[in-house]
Amino acid sequence: MVNALETKSVTKIYKSDIGTIRAVDEVSLNVANGEFVALVGPSGSGKTTMLAILAALLRPNEGSVMIDGAELSQMSEAKRARFRREKIGFTFQANNLVPYLTALENVELMLRLNGKYDRAGRERARELLARLGLGERLKNLPRQLSGGQQQRVAIARALIHTPALVLADEPTASLDTERAHQVIQTFANLIHEQQRAGIMVTHDLRMTQYADRIIQMRDGKLRRVISDPAEIRAFATTGEAVTAN
Amino acid sequence: MTTPFYLTLKEIWRNRGRFLLFSLVIALITLLVLFIAALADGLGNGNREYIEKLNGELIVYKSNVDLSIGASRLDRSQLRAIVRVPGVKDAGQASFSSVVLLQSEGKKFNVALIGVEPGKPGEPPVVLGRGLGDKSSSEAIIDRNVALRTGYTVGDQLRLKAIQGTQEEFYDLRIVGISDGRQYSLQPSVIVSHPTFDRVKPGVPVVNATDLVSNLIIVQLDEPLNWKAMAITLANQVEGIQAVDRQTAYQNTPGYSAQQSTLDTQRFFTLLIGVLVIGGFFQIQTLQKVPQIGMLKAIGAPNLLIAIAALTQIVLVTILGVSIGALATVLLSFTFPATIPIVFSPMAIVIGVASLMLVGPIGGLVSVRYALRVEPLTALGLTG
Ligand SMILES: Nc1ncnc2c1ncn2[C@@H]1O[C@H](COP(=O)(O)OP(=O)(O)OP(=O)(O)O)[C@@H](O)[C@H]1O
Numbered sequence: 182m183v184n185a186l187e188t189k190s191v192t193k194i195y196k197s198d199i200g201t202i203r204a205v206d207e208v209s210l211n212v213a214n215g216e217f218v219a220l221v222g223p224s225g226s227g228k229t230t231m232l233a234i235l236a237a238l239l240r241p242n243e244g245s246v247m248i249d250g251a252e253l254s255q256m257s258e259a260k261r262a263r264f265r266r267e268k269i270g271f272t273f274q275a276n277n278l279v280p281y282l283t284a285l286e287n288v289e290l291m292l293r294l295n296g297k298y299d300r301a302g303r304e305r306a307r308e309l310l311a312r313l314g315l316g317e318r319l320k321n322l323p324r325q326l327s328g329g330q331q332q333r334v335a336i337a338r339a340l341i342h343t344p345a346l347v348l349a350d351e352p353t354a355s356l357d358t359e360r361a362h363q364v365i366q367t368f369a370n371l372i373h374e375q376q377r378a379g380i381m382v383t384h385d386l387r388m389t390q391y392a393d394r395i396i397q398m399r400d401g402k403l404r405r406v407i408s409d410p411a412e413i414r415a416f417a418t419t420g421e422a423v424t425a426n
Numbered sequence: 427m428t429t430p431f432y433l434t435l436k437e438i439w440r441n442r443g444r445f446l447l448f449s450l451v452i453a454l455i456t457l458l459v460l461f462i463a464a465l466a467d468g469l470g471n472g473n474r475e476y477i478e479k480l481n482g483e484l485i486v487y488k489s490n491v492d493l494s495i496g497a498s499r500l501d502r503s504q505l506r507a508i509v510r511v512p513g514v515k516d517a518g519q520a521s522f523s524s525v526v527l528l529q530s531e532g533k534k535f536n537v538a539l540i541g542v543e544p545g546k547p548g549e550p551p552v553v554l555g556r557g558l559g560d561k562s563s564s565e566a567i568i569d570r571n572v573a574l575r576t577g578y579t580v581g582d583q584l585r586l587k588a589i590q591g592t593q594e595e596f597y598d599l600r601i602v603g604i605s606d607g608r609q610y611s612l613q614p615s616v617i618v619s620h621p622t623f624d625r626v627k628p629g630v631p632v633v634n635a636t637d638l639v640s641n642l643i644i645v646q647l648d649e650p651l652n653w654k655a656m657a658i659t660l661a662n663q664v665e666g667i668q669a670v671d672r673q674t675a676y677q678n679t680p681g682y683s684a685q686q687s688t689l690d691t692q693r694f695f696t697l698l699i700g701v702l703v704i705g706g707f708f709q710i711q712t713l714q715k716v717p718q719i720g721m722l723k724a725i726g727a728p729n730l731l732i733a734i735a736a737l738t739q740i741v742l743v744t745i746l747g748v749s750i751g752a753l754a755t756v757l758l759s760f761t762f763p764a765t766i767p768i769v770f771s772p773m774a775i776v777i778g779v780a781s782l783m784l785v786g787p788i789g790g791l792v793s794v795r796y797a798l799r800v801e802p803l804t805a806l807g808l809t810g
């Protein structure tokens with residue numbers, strides 16, 4: 182299995198008036214193609230910061246990030262923007278979609294940005310949205326869609342351009358439980374089918390059951406990595422991976 | 427690179443109510459700018475038209491009168507001296523006063539009475555009828571503005587009223603020709619020969635049988651382009667005169683410069699208001715769009731795309747607003763009676779429209795700059 186993502190000793194230090202914070206502290210992790218990873222941890226543990234580094238949005242102070250064979254630290258800002266639109270798919274917690282574009286247009290935008298907007302692409306966008314249960318909602322504007330529907334449009338947008346890495350920040354934050362399960366299950370399925378590397382930041386431990394691996398952070402460090410399916414199931418129900426030693 | 431245009435057009439279309447409303451605000455500003463320009467042109471025209479169109483390159487005044495036409499007095503001997511100067515082709519005396527034109531049914535308005543020498547510089551060419559006859563004591567040329575206001579045409583009689591001493595006197599003149607617009611001192615004009623002028627307004631300036639005294643002498647040169655040197659030559663060779671070009675002459679008519687600079691100031695401030703309004707609108711809109719712009723940058727939209735989309739939007743909305751405004755101005759201008767000193771010259775409209783088209787993007791530049799500085803990190807709720 183080829184790794185879509187490899188990081189080595191990534192460290193991000195925030196300096197502020199109150200002092201310096203090691204928001205991400207020597208994190209090394211690999212994610213393979215077709216692997217869906219859940220990133221969890223208490224508030225302030227560095228999840229979003231880590232995600233921003235993996236997204237080529239934030240430069241770490243130390244360490245290296247390699248995505249699809251390319252080393253991010255060497256890249257100029259313009260190159261990073263290009264890298265993001267070609268190699269990375271995003272879903273955000275809020276303000277996911279362009280408000281004046283329809284569901285279909287929001288997905289197609291990713292193709293337009295990459296200069297790959299053609300008949301085949303349009304067809305794939307429709308299929309992907311249909312797959313996510315939005316076949317009847319192609320022409321709706323974001324404000325005419327529910328939170329869950331908007332998240333699903335964002336998932337389609339994150340996948341349409343065949344990125345190497347798909348990053349999702351709290352994709353279920355605004356969804357009810359039932360919808361959340363549906364959305365994340367479909368998301369995980371698509372990651373597996375299309376052989377992308379997927380990383381999802383979540384507070385909702387029940388969503389980790391769809392992951393192939395759970396990475397738990399604390400104080401900027403990797404506290405624990407869970408990859409055994411039974412342990413994952415246990416973690417998703419109890420918040421603890423292992424039964425009493 | 428069609429994506430920025432695609433984005434901006436979609437945005438305008440899906441928010442067409444808001445953008446149309448704002449276009450109408452720009453249209454109103456356009457209307458205001460164009461009307462001020464038209465008023466400046468109209469008033470300026472009313473003051474300078476006769477002098478500006480004179481068929482002579484130099485306007486001669488009495489020296490030391492500060493180019494005041496009313497105070498200037500020139501006599502026949504000075505005219506003869508001027509004509510003798512080499513390089514002078516022809517010259518004619520011109521005098522100015524104001525009288526009341528009486529129409530039937532008690533309608534009346536002030537007109538400029540201009541005394542000229544038939545066939546000499548100072549007499550405007552006619553577009554209809556003929557020029558003043560040599561011994562014409564009761565003939566008149568009316569300018570286009572008198573014709574428009576009265577409906578008079580060649581062959582009609584016109585009646586002037588002048589106060590002589592304490593006495594109201596009436597004079598009937600026959601219209602022999604109609605010239606184009608020749609307003610003087612904001613009044614439409616009636617052009618007559620000096621003997622007629624003398625009968626209607628004796629003594630203003632002094633005119634009599636033995637000597638003809640006028641306010642100005644209009645000088646035609648052999649080489650019009652040589653006016654600068656000729657003005658100096660004339661002043662040197664003829665006693666007691668000062669010669670200037672037409673532009674200097676009308677700029678020194680009472681109130682002309684003050685009026686034009688007032689209107690220019692107004693025009694400038696209206697444009698400034700335009701910059702601020704357009705700048706303000708797009709700045710507020712950009713502030714509202716920060717999360718969206720951050721998201722677009724996060725998913726990899728290049729800064730150039732954001733800039734082009736923002737600029738295109740500003741330019742499009744400005745073009746729309748200015749076009750609506752210009753169209754409304756043109757339509758409105760047709761409803762204006764000839765008596766109102768508002769002149770929509772194509773040149774002024776083009777300049778007004780062009781400056782407004784520039785003003786829009788300038789006003790919007792601040793918001794474009796702001797959009798460029800939005801950090802893609804904001805999409806994740808982080809700050810740099
Ligand atoms: N711009 C910044 N300047 C200074 N400190 C920051 C900045 N951004 C984040 N931090 C700090 O870095 C640490 C990690 O923040 P981060 O947002 O990555 O945590 P998180 O795991 O995403 O938390 P949450 O679950 O609440 O979203 C926190 O202590 C936070 O206060």
Ligand SMILES: [Mg+2]
Pocket residue numbers: 228229230
């Ligand atoms: Mg976070």
